[in-house]
Amino acid sequence: MAGTKNVISDETIEYVGILAKLELSGEEKERAKKDMGEMLDYIDKLNELDTTGVEPMSHVFPVENVFREDVVENGDDRENMLKNAPEQKDGSYKVPRTVD
8 A cells, every 4th residue: 555654454444344234355345445544644634734713614605594484475275275175074175084
């Protein structure tokens, strides 16, 4: 694993495979070890950056609540809705009994 500081052991790959419920061939395990090592190296490189004065954030762009107020606009239109009902009783839909 040339250029990789973080060396992933066979035991670690086995453990990750068990956790992820993966069955990896020998070749896939070697590739996964190399990939995981490179990812950890990249994280180490990011940790070297000077982040003094940088505020933590959860999104790159400003996020605002985009939901509108839940306001009823069409009101009570029971009569028109009940026009489509095959049967109605006392201003409600009448449906077949489902429980004895």
